[in-house]
Amino acid sequence: MKIPAFLNITKLERNAKAYICCFFVAVGLSACGDSTKSLTSEELNKLNKAYPTEDGGTMISAMIGEPSSLIYMIAGEAPSSAISANIFNTLLKYNKDLDLTGELVENWKISNDQKTITFKLKPNLKWADGKPLTTADVLWTWKAVTDDKNGSPYASDYQLVKSAEAPDPLTFRVTYNEPFAPAMDSWAGLQILPKHLLEGQDLHTTSFTHKPVGSSFYKLDSWTAGQNIQLSRNSTSVLGPANIDKLVSRIIPDNSAQFLELMADNIDSMGLDPTQFSRIVPARPKLNQTLNLYKELGSGYTYLGFNLKRKPFDEVRVRKAINYAIDKQEIIDGVYLGLGINIASPYKPGTRWSNPDLKNYAYDPEKAKALLKEAGFVINNDGILVRDGKPLSFEILTNQNKEREKSAVLIQRRLKAIGIQVTIRPLEWASFISNFIKKGDFDVVILGWGLGLDPDQFNIWHSSEQGGDKFNFIGYSNPKVDRLLVQGRMELNPDKRQAIYHAFAKELLEDSPIVYLSAGYGLSAIHKRVKGIVDPIPPAGVGYESEKWFIPSPLRRNEIVN
């Protein structure tokens, strides 16, 4: 999807159900139409009238990448979670208003010392193959994820569990060394795997990665590498059956190609970029009439991050100067066509964790120049800032993402105006991560963070998490932030926790280890033949309860799905 950042690999993806809709896909008969023509009023009525809920039909979506494995807890990548979230269940889930509720569990108890959580499973749960789903499966999944030999990217949260036990088939109990506030969120992210099919197997190479058996609404029908993944309804789903019969996800690695398929009505849903969303679709009557567009504030943001281990970025004055010299509103208007928000905390705006008193650095080139002068830089004859004979120049690395490349060009121009020379280097994702991020070999990067619902950001900012393999690859180290992050993890009172994270965001802004560029909106289009989408979009996102979506039979394609 759009904001797929390095770090989409964090919790957002585990709780990815809200985002699933953007990934569903499929294949239909080509109905190439002229998208500039309008529908007749008859067609329009047929599309817009109310229909009763009914079973059946196929929903086709587009996805950019192909999963490497459907054991998401091991693969840890966005395409994998998009599919696996339809196949597997978690213990807990977020409801419409983002409060935790039980999915596989009926209820749970937290002990008085806040260190032990006891989950009670719903009775008579079954896997799609008919075998019973019990706490033995839950315990086994926990062991598999925390086992270092499996190398799960999510191991660290679950490794804080001191002991886990399954005293009977319906009871699962975990005990922590000390209270761990993000615990409940972590149990809403763990997809439970079937012990009876996986025990004793290598989770990286087992055929289960391509032929999973789960317990949720859908099961895998077929997977044609490089083409599509087809799911069909699981009649024994523990949460009751879904409405739509088949979900087809077509793998189309290029956003423009996806859009052509959307215009030809070969797919029902896809993620849009800002130009498609606010310029192309509104300009075409037929698209405008047949598509519902959704815009929701994601919990991710795009930033410019400094390598704090390199000079001169170790100096807070230089970082602040660069921050003042970048016009964030220009980036939001020019790159995101206004579909972004200028933020000052690393949290989704409007949530309780986002500190409303903070304001991002305003665009102020004079202040930037003054700060750099203070730091000892002088303008030479060529108009370039120099200190001790060395020019102030650096390279911005980013992945090949159009929005980020454009942002880099805007930044380059603003920095040139105050005498900083910048070169831009867009890199292919895999080589960017392995050759530059993991080796710490970069000056400045433009990347994004996708965040979870819990405010804990220990693994991004704590000084113990520095290093190329970890998320604090910019090398941030601040004792005060360290202390706040540890406090925030142990504090279970939401109001006290809020105060801690507000203080954390304030310190972070003051220190400016990164420049917040924009919190972007997630943009998507879904064909109007798909009914039952919760409107207006609840806090949980447009994909909330997608199992209740349905396609009325008069609106279905001629379904010859290959």
Place this chain on the structure above:
Amino acid sequence: MNTSAKISTNPSVLKRALSNPLAKSGFIIILVVFILAMLAPWIAPYDPDDINVKAILLEPSAQHWMGTDGLGRDVLSRMLYGGRISLLVGLVAVGISTAIGILLGALAGYYRGWVDTLIMRLVDVMLSIPSFFLILAVIAFLTPSIYNVMIVIGLTSWMGVTRLVRAEFLSLSSREFVQAARALGAKDARLIFTHLLPNSLTPIIVSSVLGVAGAVLLESGLSFLGLGVQAPQASWGNILSDGKNYIQFAWWLSLFPGLAILMTVLGYNLLGEGLRDALDPRSGSRK
């Protein structure tokens, strides 16, 4: 000695080539493109890098003859400046490949024996590697930049010239005027540079002109893939690459750079063919 028929310096050659209407149109196209690119700083209506977020993706109009791109930059100005880069890359790359080609071809064709074997096997090896992928691989190791693109294209496209020069040298060195010069005691260098090379220029010129067309295309291809000329510098290839994302909506971003590449390559090809006809005494189309 002066009898060495200097075909290539015959003043009537260009005239003869241009008497062919196709070659003439090729020549005119290239001339126009060159003049426009040369005059870019004076005739471009805007600064090519001037971003204007309030004028994003405007259709061609009186203010912006070729519209604006995704960052509100004037496409006409970027096309003019991009033309300089594309043409420069084409010429320098072909300069490099022709220089290498002449040197190696002359050595192989003049000295023969193991030198010839060695060079020609090297040519075979280079030709057996798909050159676009070789270039992609090399650029991936280096930092993509306009200089690297010129050098890498130059270093990977000299094989054709080498073969042509060698073949010419082989056939020319048995001619009477060369034998005569050798009999008169001319040294290797004199034989190569005064007798053999000037008489081999015909195929070299033709192949360089055609080579520029290939290099312009290669540069566009690399820039299109993001491995050529880097932002914010414009080249036809990266304007086209930007335009790809908006192709259903902003046709002007793909059409103009596409046309420019097409016309330039066509121009060079027509001129090259015309020159070949005019310069090659064996060519049947010569009247």
